Amino acid sequence: MPAGTLLYAQSGGVTAVINATASAVLQAARTKKVRVLAARNGILGALREELIDTTTLSTAQVKALAHTPGGAFGSCRLKLKSVEADRAKYERLLAVLQAHDVRWFLYNGGNDSADTALKVSQLAAEFGYPLTCVGVPKTIDNDLAVTDCCPGFGSAAKYTAVSVRECALDVAAMAETSTKVFVYEAMGRHAGWLAAAAGLAGEGRDEAPHLILFPERPFDEADFLARVDAVVKRLGHCVVVASEGIRAADGTFVADAGGGKDAFGHAQLGGVASHLAGRVKDVLGHKVHWSLPDYLQRSARHLASKTDVEQAMAVGRAAVDCALAGQNAVMPVIVRTADEPYQWHVDVAPLSKVANHEKTMPKGFIRADGHGITAAARRYLAPLIAGEAYPPYVRNGLPDYVVLPQATVRRKLPAWAG
Structure with a gap:
């Protein structure tokens, strides 16, 4: 030993x-x-x-x-x-x-x-x-330098793509008399990797997500609202995926949770979907729903x-x-x-x-119009969400997860006063 x-x-x-x-x-x-x-x-x-x-x-x-x-x-x-x-x-x-x-x-x-x-x-x-x-x-942010991808990202990406695809089918089914716009918020402070993963949910301009908002591109509200309205008029509904870290042209976050800063000195984000939904409703008058998956993105084993x-x-x-x-x-x-x-x-x-060293998405991964992913992004992302690795399930229909004992060894030093 x-x-x-x-x-x-x-x-x-x-x-x-x-x-x-x-x-x-x-x-x-x-x-x-x-x-x-x-x-x-x-x-x-x-x-x-x-x-x-x-x-x-x-x-x-x-x-x-x-x-x-x-x-x-x-x-x-x-x-x-x-x-x-x-x-x-x-x-x-x-x-x-x-x-x-x-x-x-x-x-x-x-x-x-x-x-x-x-x-x-x-x-x-x-x-x-x-x-x-x-x-x-x-x-899950996939922003570590050197490594091609980061463990944790592929599963969060899979959850994001699947969730957006499923929600898009729901919205399309109800659009005639109900929700016209759905906004899904993805994690990503400076790098839009998870928002990009949502692009795997569909292909072509008529398949959701119809608009993706990346933190790598400045957010223009007037342009955003015009694009949403155009998609609704063309298809009857519009699915938007927004990264939590999108910023205005002056660099300020579009939505800030107002919770100050975390232990790493980062502004507490969250709420961009609700903000965008409110603007769509107030300006365009469309019925809108939004989702903040938050922890669900990173815990969906x-x-x-x-x-x-x-x-x-x-x-x-x-x-x-x-x-x-x-x-x-x-x-x-x-x-x-x-x-x-x-x-x-x-x-x-x-x-x-x-x-x-933070790794943001290559420019070649974002579509020329700034609201979707390119073929290069698909080639990169698709293998990372491939394959299923389901947990075992028990009789009550829930996954059989383990909870470990947390007893600690005997201390050898005085208690830490830090």
Whole structure:
């Protein structure tokens, strides 16, 4: 058995397949006979020394993680600043790692998490502590640099495309005497990947979604309303997909939830669909409905993409391999080698090339009129939502998801006062 312990932590907003990554990490570590602790509620649990001993989990529980949504060990939104600004937190974290003989740290998250893992590796080097830090990719926004796609996105994209297609059929059926316009809000602060995925729901100008609003393009209300009205007059109804992060020409968000900023310093968004629906009703007079899927987009494990599940587990296994091989400050990434048939493999990239680098959609993925996706976007997106990976169902008709015990190991340090 390799000397030392591996610490795994989940970060930020969870996905439908982050637990698939966790399952793969635990299974790979068990094969290598490495003990794994899991931080309860992510980096916050590590700071508080709230660590779950995963050796107490049964093989069945570990395998069931692969089809269970949410974050099985808990996650949190806690951004650590620079080592200089947050040195006390970093040193506390390092003390916890040392106290539990943690020699490998796997941080499963997005851009900010990659940055944290990189900084922890640098601090460990400063103190001469032998620690290998590996970032593990996760985000439904698909905005991580270097990797072709990000585990979590494919399933959220599949949910989005399916939901828009189903809602479009409903709207078309009722348009004669009821709803004329339907607005669907997709997550995406700066990158319109999920909004673009909605474009897979239909093909051609007469199939929904009829209009997609991307954060990469300035929002023009007058133009938007004119386009909606034109579609209604041509087809009798109009389905709109709007990214939550669309902005006016001056850079301000079209809709702001008014909730201030989150732990990462981001404005709390949400509500763009209701805002647009109100404008359509007030200006055009059309009956309108809107939807804010919100958490549904990232938790819909019942509609996960098989491709996404396979990639989520692949990066988990690769992360363990990287850690045990001593590949410090890296992240396993997905490399696409062919669109059709879709082919991919996992490679390794330095965290320095991932951390705080945001990947927005290529210009060639947005249609010339700014309100739809191109053939290139379809070639990129379609394989990511391919295949079904349904969870097992039980007699009550619900998925058989696992809930893990959250008991933590005995603390070895004084309580954290941070």
